[in-house]
Amino acid sequence: MANSSAGESVASRIVRLLETFTTERTVQTVSEIARRSGLPRTTAHRLVAELAASGLLERDAAGRVRLGLRLWELAGRGSHALRLRQIALPHMERVQARVGEHTQLAVLERGEALFLERLSSPTAGANITRIAGRLPLHASSSGLVLLANADEEVREATLAGPLTGLAQGTTTDAGRLRVQLARIRTHGYVVAPGSVEAVSTGVAVPVRDGRGRVVAALSVVLPRDAPTSGALDELRRAAAAIARDFGVQPG
Amino acid sequence: MANSSAGESVASRIVRLLETFTTERTVQTVSEIARRSGLPRTTAHRLVAELAASGLLERDAAGRVRLGLRLWELAGRGSHALRLRQIALPHMERVQARVGEHTQLAVLERGEALFLERLSSPTAGANITRIAGRLPLHASSSGLVLLANADEEVREATLAGPLTGLAQGTTTDAGRLRVQLARIRTHGYVVAPGSVEAVSTGVAVPVRDGRGRVVAALSVVLPRDAPTSGALDELRRAAAAIARDFGVQPG
Numbered sequence: 001m002a003n004s005s006a007g008e009s010v011a012s013r014i015v016r017l018l019e020t021f022t023t024e025r026t027v028q029t030v031s032e033i034a035r036r037s038g039l040p041r042t043t044a045h046r047l048v049a050e051l052a053a054s055g056l057l058e059r060d061a062a063g064r065v066r067l068g069l070r071l072w073e074l075a076g077r078g079s080h081a082l083r084l085r086q087i088a089l090p091h092m093e094r095v096q097a098r099v100g101e102h103t104q105l106a107v108l109e110r111g112e113a114l115f116l117e118r119l120s121s122p123t124a125g126a127n128i129t130r131i132a133g134r135l136p137l138h139a140s141s142s143g144l145v146l147l148a149n150a151d152e153e154v155r156e157a158t159l160a161g162p163l164t165g166l167a168q169g170t171t172t173d174a175g176r177l178r179v180q181l182a183r184i185r186t187h188g189y190v191v192a193p194g195s196v197e198a199v200s201t202g203v204a205v206p207v208r209d210g211r212g213r214v215v216a217a218l219s220v221v222l223p224r225d226a227p228t229s230g231a232l233d234e235l236r237r238a239a240a241a242i243a244r245d246f247g248v249q250p251g
Numbered sequence: 252m253a254n255s256s257a258g259e260s261v262a263s264r265i266v267r268l269l270e271t272f273t274t275e276r277t278v279q280t281v282s283e284i285a286r287r288s289g290l291p292r293t294t295a296h297r298l299v300a301e302l303a304a305s306g307l308l309e310r311d312a313a314g315r316v317r318l319g320l321r322l323w324e325l326a327g328r329g330s331h332a333l334r335l336r337q338i339a340l341p342h343m344e345r346v347q348a349r350v351g352e353h354t355q356l357a358v359l360e361r362g363e364a365l366f367l368e369r370l371s372s373p374t375a376g377a378n379i380t381r382i383a384g385r386l387p388l389h390a391s392s393s394g395l396v397l398l399a400n401a402d403e404e405v406r407e408a409t410l411a412g413p414l415t416g417l418a419q420g421t422t423t424d425a426g427r428l429r430v431q432l433a434r435i436r437t438h439g440y441v442v443a444p445g446s447v448e449a450v451s452t453g454v455a456v457p458v459r460d461g462r463g464r465v466v467a468a469l470s471v472v473l474p475r476d477a478p479t480s481g482a483l484d485e486l487r488r489a490a491a492a493i494a495r496d497f498g499v500q501p502g
């Protein structure tokens with residue numbers, strides 16, 4: 001019987017367990033995992049043992065637990081996200097080289113913008129916190145592009161709020177947001193100054209697949225008062241190239 | 252009770268189910284999953300439903316199943332592999348830009364070289380088949396570097412064979428391989444012509460973390476008779492830069 005007496009599936013318990021790992025917390029003891037996941041200690045011990053035997057978790061010499069490479073391998077090799085990211089990467093590199101600022105690829109996942117990739121210049125230093133990170137749809141430039149092109153159901157759910165402000169530039173009024181989304185659909189891009197952080201401006205465009213469906217948002221993060229037209233040109237060129245490559249490649 | 256009557260853990264069944272997805276097979280029906288995983292149909296149906304409810308799998312309009320973005324997100328955000336890959340990426344981009352050939356990052360995972368990243372020039376076209384793909388340690392240039400620097404136990408297990416040849420240049424004799432590994436440790440690199448494919452030569456160097464431990468191999472794949480010294484210089488420079496960045500960045 002796969003379900004516990006509490007009616008929660010083992011799959012759901014495994015997800016709760018995996019969710020305790022974050023970019024800042026890559027190694028934990030089993031006790032920490034139990035406490036943070038809310039799972040009974042014995043359940044946590046047994047699941048960790050099972051997942052470690054399958055390679056989805058790994059233990060270090062001190063018995064502490066981290067995510068296994070096998071999990072990354074399984075998640076990556078059959079993923080359509082990987083295909084999108086792989087098609088986009090050379091074009092993102094060109095944007096990054098020419099604009100010289102953080103260049104990002106995001107998709108809509110369960111009501112948020114999930115970042116699949118983020119390139120930064122070597123001098124800017126690596127920034128791992130944002131890959132596989134999320135931002136609200138109404139705040140980030142990527143999120144706004146995704147929201148503008150989302151199914152009506154998803155759009156209305158977001159417009160119904162709450163529309164929390166992340167910075168002074170976040171649109172938190174549903175009526176104004178609705179107008180902004182219509183404008184994004186008409187113009188095919190967004191420039192969002194200070195909507196996530198006061199010091200920066202996001203510029204984003206939609207990325208379409210071979211059939212013209214919006215599958216992602218491509219964005220750059222510029223200093224707040226930097227000119228945006230050069231970056232926008234590069235983003236549009238890259239998005240067009242990605243759509244072309246999508247059409248050509250099998251899959 | 253988490254274990255089935257057959258004594259196999261649910262975690263292990265979930266792994267069998269996830270393993271049926273590959274780079275070439277990203278969408279399957281539940282029946283296909285059941286057949287390929289060897290799980291009973293009812294078990295496959297129940298596990299797919301549980302995993303889909305947790306977001307680890309997704310269903311399309313036709314009810315077919317694919318890996319969920321949530322799985323990728325969970326696997327990626329807490330992974331030390333992501334951190335390594337993220338530190339290495341800007342330096343890999345520089346190698347790729349200067350050498351102009353496929354540039355790869357691999358780690359040792361359960362007796363094989365697992366490729367975390369592969370960059371190709373925009374003109375070469377994306378090659379998704381190899382990311383999250385594996386190659387034998389004794390055949391690929393990356394694998395040879397990893398094997399040369401592996402724990403004695405791992406090295407002896409590989410040397411015990413079988414040492415299958417992938418191409419004419421693969422070293423399949425344990426004695427010769429042992430000499431080759433010692434040479435790689437001494438010189439700090441390998442040039443492996445025709446060991447994976449007759450038409451190409453792999454060049455690889457070890458990548459060390461801040462404490463000097465070999466954590467990965469960085470490689471380029473050149474046309475068989477291309478000069479290798481320029482690529483080797485670039486690889487060494489990149490590996491040194493990655494080790495420096497490892498030392499600087501928090502853990």
